[in-house]
Amino acid sequence: MKGKNNIATSSIKLVFIEVIGDLLHWPFWWYTRGVKNAGNLFLDTVKGEYERLGVGIWAKNLFVPMFGQYDWQGRLISFFARLIQLIIRSIVLFFWLIVASVIFLLWLILPFYVFYQIVDHFHFLFH
């Protein structure tokens, strides 16, 4: 029975070592792979919105007349129509860019800020 007990205690030990190791690994992960993940999320959001809004398509066709109107009046009207479209769409895209960047920055800063808050709390409450 002694051998079996050994295995039991050693497995309990193993599990706890894993738990501690995990806790220590967390900050490291947060600023390496975690940052990469957050960056990817940022890129995916911006790319998806860029695609959905068709900003690239509007920009590329800025000088192409809309609705096949190849006369000069058509071209002129098209250009301005497209320009307005492009501006509005870019603004919307910019908004999304801000949102995505805020999320990304929060990922970087928030742990430190929480740390600051906690320290400050201790300072204020227990001094």
Place this chain on the structure above:
Amino acid sequence: MTKEKNKNGQIQFLTRPADWPVTKDNNFRIAAWVGDRLLYWGKRIDFWQLAYDRFKLIIKNSINGLLILGSIFGFVMLAWTLYLMQKAGIEAWYFYRIRTVPTLIFWFSLYADFYLYYRLKIELEENKHIDKKKYQPINPTFQAIDWPESQKISQKYKIDVSLYFSSQAAQAVTKAWQLAGRYKHAEVRPVHLLIALLNYDQTNSVFSRLGISFNNLKTRLSKVLAGLPPKGKEVSTISIDLERILIESYFLSWSLRKDKVEITELIESLGNKFDGNEAYEILYDLEVEEDEIFNVVTWLRIRKQLAERWKRFRGRAALKPKNNMNRAMTAIATPVLNAFGQDLTLLARAGYLLPCIGREKEIEQIFQIMQGGTRRSAILIGYPGVGRQTIIEGIAQMMVEENVPLFLQDKRMVSLSISKLVSGVQPAMAQERLLAVLNEIRRSGNIILIISDIHNMIGISAGQKGSIDLGSTLGQILQDGSVLCIASSDPDNYRRYIEGKSVLENVFEPISIKEVSGNEAIQILEAKAGGIEYQNKVYFSYDAIAEIVTLSDRYLHDRYLPEKAIEIMQEVASYVKDSKGKDSIVAENDVAMVVSAKTNIPLTDLTQEESKTLLNLEERIHQRVIGQNEAVDMVASSLRRARAEMREASRPIVNLLFLGPTGVGKTELAKTVAEVYFKAEKNMIRLDMSEYQDKPSVNRLIGAPPGYGDDSGGQLTEAVRKNPFSLVLFDEIEKAHPDVLNLLLQIMDDGRLTDSSGRTVDFTNTIIIATSNAGTAFIQEGIRAGKSVDEIKKVLMDEHLQQYFRPEFLNRFDGIVVFKPLSIQDVEAIAKLMIKKVADSLDEKGVGLDITPAAINQLAKLGYDPSFGARPLRRVIQDRIRDSLANYLIAGKIKRRDVVFIDADLKIKIKKAKLF
């Protein structure tokens, strides 16, 4: 079915020699070498390992639980603080300046959230994924190694496959181990895994598709379990055979480029044949072959793929515009085109089009043509039903996903209907409409034009004969390449109307779309099965699907795969729903039933009644044919061979040559066979060869060549095409022209004949009987001289028949039967049969017939002629009996219920019925 294994690449299994020392690192007994990696099963499964795993799981879950609780508590504190702040009249944004214990708890709880997020994320990430197999143009040469060499391999190249099992698959292995413990078996064997797998949905789905009955499986499993060696006090260990299966399942997942080993791979590996895999033996016993498991598991994979594809499609489709404008807004409104066409990309976007499977090669070819080259339009040439429309719809769906080459991106695909274009107007107006449509397409610049059956455009011309027609109008516009078009046509019409005859030939690059076959067809059906099953609430077994492909390929000749198989599939599904009810499984025999009903060919499993008929065929035939035992036996046994599928499937059921004088029953026997085997005498195609004595008569048999005469087809080929399950009787074959005999040579040898329009007609379900009077005089002389039939036959074959037929022709017959001249006793028996017919017709009028044996004897004597057989008998009965009866009936001398009495003098007497 040929096996099309996904396993490209090789695997070599190595087992540890008995004397090889066990070290801590290398304690496995079996490993697999795959050329650059050594695979082994490294997971120990025993009680302590399981306890350890469970303990770890409990700890993990409790940590996560605590974190969640902490996080909730933190948010409650936050809410509480905000509430107090609002009460005190402090703005909410001032929150970050508050310093209280609840806020401190909240800030701490944020760390709990972060940590929880990290834990969940890392669990997903740390989940090991199988290294993706590299795409290599040529498989590297495989070098086998032995055990000592394998031990020298560095740890980097050794893969512990147990790390790559999905949680379900790992659980199944654990369950197998627990089972072995429960049954007190020394080793965990494949059979334990098989039982463990029965708990999973995927297994049930595979096994029910395979048509395995669970009761049968159970009895076999318990037998095998009873035979396994029991264990002592020690713990059950995983057997080498099971380890091998586990390693194989990893190899399979790797070959399929999957992330994990899943239940489906375990099932497939369990079906692998090798010594020591009793699971394979059990399945084989249940009539499940290695191949079948593979195909069914592939089926599951296809379903999963379709579901994933659909998910991706929905996501991408949201970006495609809902109207006829492109995203760049350069297109114009196309009212005329919209009136005469249908927007396929819109249909695809809305999800109305069915998925297109296994046509990547053709689609790639279309893209290549349209991308460059001088002719940028393509024409798909294939027979109806091979999938031309499906390919076009497949491209439409790819366009919705924008998963296409650049020139097709942000474009619409519109199918133009020729019938709408020409309906209700003069050709001149139709031409105007076409030009308007083309003009819109050209100006809009975002439209790919689709024209199905483009040959219908040829010949619709506005002016005099020879003026420009719709096809040429289109051709001229397409020539400058400003409009891209995909058209379709079938080979016959393409050849007839376009090739070398129309300007369209110069603008379209032909792509021939071939009929699919074998596994490809099965996979297409498997993909279609889901929808049909859902509609009809029935389930297809794998065998049923394979049978649909085989039978439709073999027996439905005028149409093409996969369409004809899909149609059969639909029919079978609704037939099974009606006959067996909802939620039943479609079996092989149901398919055979439906195809049988369509073709009149018996394909189902033999019923008891039918097998009785077949075993007593001789008796049944003799009810109509008197004597000629040798001929009857030969025919009967060949019919039995055919029905039991013991014949060569590539030839007619049987080819027979009947030789003998006229009136001995040659034609009668043929008719009887048609009635007995083909169910009705009318299923006999009778061709009198005296009508085919000259060379041009070949054309009458197989149809005149195109352009000569009508296209009604040949008399022989059309008849067999319409009724492929019938008896073909060539009467008086010796009179036919030698060229006609050459045609017969091919029929008898290959079981098929190509008619003048290029269609292949199948003769493999026919019985070919040729009759001949050749050598009659010799047969009669021989019989008179008392020679045996065998002797006569020998001399006939060697000397007399050579004058009429070439030896290779005679050799093609499965049997040459010499019909003996009839004896007076035979004629008497025939007279009896004939008189019975007279009695039958009298019976219809309510009149009885009483004829004495002496009278029949007298008729036989009068009707017997050694050189004409039984033929005069018919005349005698007609003259002496039927004629007088007719006179009596017309004169009203015979009434209902009277009985006609005939004695040896053949005079008619009437026994009047009793009057009431």
